[in-house]
Amino acid sequence: MKILLTGATGFLGKHLLEILLNDERISSIDIVSRRKRTHPSAKAKTISIDLSDPSSVNDLTDDFNAVIHLAGLYDFRESLSNDYSQNVLPTLNLVEKLKEWNKKRSVPLYFASSYGVGFGIRAGVAEEPLIELPSKRVPYAYTKAIAERAITDAKIPGAIFRLGILVGSSKTGAIEKIDGPYALMKALQGYKSSRIAQTIPVIPIPAKRAGILPLVPVDVAAEVFHEAVFRNSGMSEPARIFGVYESTSVEISRFCEFIVAAFTPWAKPLYLEDVPSPALKVQEFLTGIPHQTFMFSLEPIDLRNERFVSEYSSFRIPHFDTYRNVFLKGFEDFSGGRF
8 A cells, every 4th residue: 555644753653654654555755745755764755845735746656545634733823824825735735636536546635624713603514524613713724624624525535533632642741832722831931930929829811611622642543544545445435534533532621720720739720711812812922821722611612523433433541530540641741830
């Protein structure tokens, strides 16, 4: 089997690439990169392609058995234009190429989407194609939703995986950057050296206490993509959608109480549940806790994922309680500080 892989240098991509390289059923992997690179494995070849450029994508050869598209921009602080150029344009161009290939034979696409595409959609989307898009005020979710819709509208075979919040490996906790829930930990880490902060009995948390934090260890997410490639080999039906998370994952209140106790044991969480957006930005300025940290908890998201649970039953997403100490260690190793 020959695979085209985008996003191989990213957090998820590195884990998946290692798994694919160790699978004897896979003969070769073409890794998309804007820059010329080399890879030590004879199975891996880096190809210089700009996915945002249609003419560049058109140069791809028609000899792949599957395409795994992980590349994209994951940063809630980025502008709509930047998110569009990195999350939408590459997908649109790949979709056009895949439509061409699939006229001759089945070439499935496995796409890394986000549970955030359901942000604020009160009718619920579960594991179904999007009818409406999330608000443009959340560019990441909005652009991921557009990319998803391009795939479902084209009826390309494969799978769309709406990933939960990727966190460090369930085995090592290793991470590569501070974002998402780790941003809260970074802020609290700074409080420990502040005498003023140590006199404050509460930590403002911009989230709904009953919200769900669908954490997914990156190694588990990588295994899902690996399994999908062989599960759906040769399929021709349009891509189906799977929610890759534990729908009853850890509540924000439980997560925050654990983290706050680990870093700032003198304080308790104070949840800012119904605070207008401008006030949340003031809160961020005063506390250092990004207002986007738990953004998706502030409006309802449909987390039902019966299809994933049924069809990927061997991939039980571990509950946070089973790896929370490893989670802390991963942050400690990355940040170089102790809690």
